[in-house]
Amino acid sequence: MLQKNSVIELAVTALTSEGNGVGRYEGMAVFVPDTAIGDRIECKIVKVHPRFCYGRLERLLVPSKDRIEPDCPVGRRCGGCALRHLSYGAEKEAKWQQVQDAFDRIGGFSLECQPLVSTGMVDGYRNKALYPVRERDGQVIIGFFARRSHEVVENLACRLQPPEFERIAGVVRDFLQEERIPCYDEGSCKGLVRQLYLRKAFATGEIMVCLVLNGETLPQSGRLLERLRDMRLPIRSVCLNVNRRSTNVVLGERTKILWGRPVITDLLCGVRVNLSAQSFYQVNHDAAELLYQKARQCAALTGNEVLLDLYCGTGTIGLTMARQVRQLIGVEIVPAAIEDAKVNARENGIENARFLCDDASGAAQKLEKEGIRPDVVVVDPPRKGCDEQVLAAISRMGPRRVVMISCNPATAARDCARLRELGYALQEITPFDLFPRTTHVECVALLTK
Structure with a gap:
């Protein structure tokens, strides 16, 4: 039986969905972050459970052929890019295997997944960033929460974000420091500035800058606007989101415009999309276009169909298919998203769309x-x-086709297995890499009645 603080040699033979390497020592599974399949390592046992252990990489004895040198100085502390020590080819293989294993083991399907789809762009692809803002030793800190903690790891130059975000975050940090504006403290729930929230519309270049406040107003906001304007970036919206709740939920319900418009505009699969601060939107624009094209292909539309888009957000998926159907019905529980969806339909001249504000099960029953x-x-x-x-x-509604888009292969496999019990056959599964260098993978599944 392994003991805490034991130091062992281990051969890494697999990766988990969280990006941890897995090896076996005397029959016991040992999970070790920052390792790759093919590594031979020396690790220290840090936590022992009856059937498995967690270890920490102490020394790399023989590196895997898939291992590369991480190119982010804070990557291990931040933990967001849990696969940055792997070659991208190995990362894609691991993500494909994650989806395949979920549908094999959880869903009980024998169907082989299609090849994983990726744009090949692994840096600068995110169109949205949420930076917690804190104070440490009298200095304003902007960065990201370390994995499974609320410790902020300072990092303005995240490789996943577009370069404009680093510049804007630096300007905001200097403004808060120089104007001595208090940052939020989670322990006391005091302080004003909680988060810096940035969005970019990749097709148009438009940028939104939003500060999430534990209050109603930002002191010296005019000086911040001057600094942002002096950057000569295509910033089209500067706003304040009010969140005074003691909660992990980032955004409050009210957003006030300091300057510019309440939305920025993007183009996705030929559809103009207005994005407010609260709008849900896929964070990888180019990969999302590939994913939506696949969903449309799976739908096999002829122009005579009624298309029901559940969990529709701002309507983007359905609106990209609206011109190929007789009627589109979108359902979403967030009121602001439904209003955005209606505006998006109107601005694109789409008249055959109807949007309902309800949870998916309630709306399905009403229909x-x-x-x-x-x-x-x-x-x-x-x-x-x-x-x-x-x-x-x-x-009960009996559609001939169900197209499932999922950010969690495990629950997708479970739900597809349930639909199989309800009379649907799984025809195809395609993994998509919308989040390169992280552990997340999406998939599109087609089921037919």
Whole structure:
């Protein structure tokens, strides 16, 4: 039996969905971060459970052929890019395997996944950044929360963000420091500035700068606007989001415009999309276009269908298919997102779209009562997957095709297995890498009645 603080040699033979290497020592599974398949390591046991252990990499004895030198100075402390020590080829293989294993083991499917789809762009792809703002030893710190903690690791130059974000974050940090504006303290729930929130519309270049406040106003805001304007970047919106709650939820319900417009505008699959501070939007624009094109291909639209888009957000998925269907119905529980969806439809001249503000299961039941029977259902649920009521309602409405977009292969496999019990056959699974260098992977699954 391994003991805490034991030092052992280990051969890494697999990767978990969290990016940890796995090896076996005397039959016991040992999980070690920052390792690669093929590594032979010396590790220190830091936590012991009855059936597995966690270790810490102490020394690399024989490196894997897939291992590369991490190119971020704070990568190990931050933990966001948990796969930055792997070659991108090895990362893609691991993500494909993660999806395949989920559908094999959890779903009980024997269908082989399609090849993983990627743009090949691994840096600068994120169109959104949330930087916690704190004070340490009298200095303003802007960066990211370390993995599984609320310790802020200072980092303005995150390689996943576009270069404009680093410049803006630096200007905001200097402004807060020089004007002595208090930063938020989670322990006391005091202080004003909680987060810096940046968005960029990649197709148009437009940028939104938003400060999340534990209050209503930002002192000396005019001076901040001067500094941002002097940057000569395409900043089109500067706003304040009010969040006075003691919560881990980043945004509050009210956003006030300091300067410019309440939204920025992007183009996705030919559709103009207005993005407010609260709008959900895929963070990787170019990869999202590939994913939505695949979803449209799976839907196999002819122009006569009723398309139901559940968990529709600002309507982007459905609106990219609206011109190929008779009627589009989108459902989303966030009121601001539904308003954005309606505006997006109107500004794109799409008149066959209807949007309902409700949870997916409630809306599905209402549509059932109206006698609406969609031909195709697209679902893009949160990580927890679809509720049982949603899957049951889909089955009762009897669409001939269900297109499932998922950010969690495990819950996607579970939900597809439930739909199989309800009379649907899984035809195809395609993994998509929307988050290179991180452990996250998305997939599109097609089921037919």
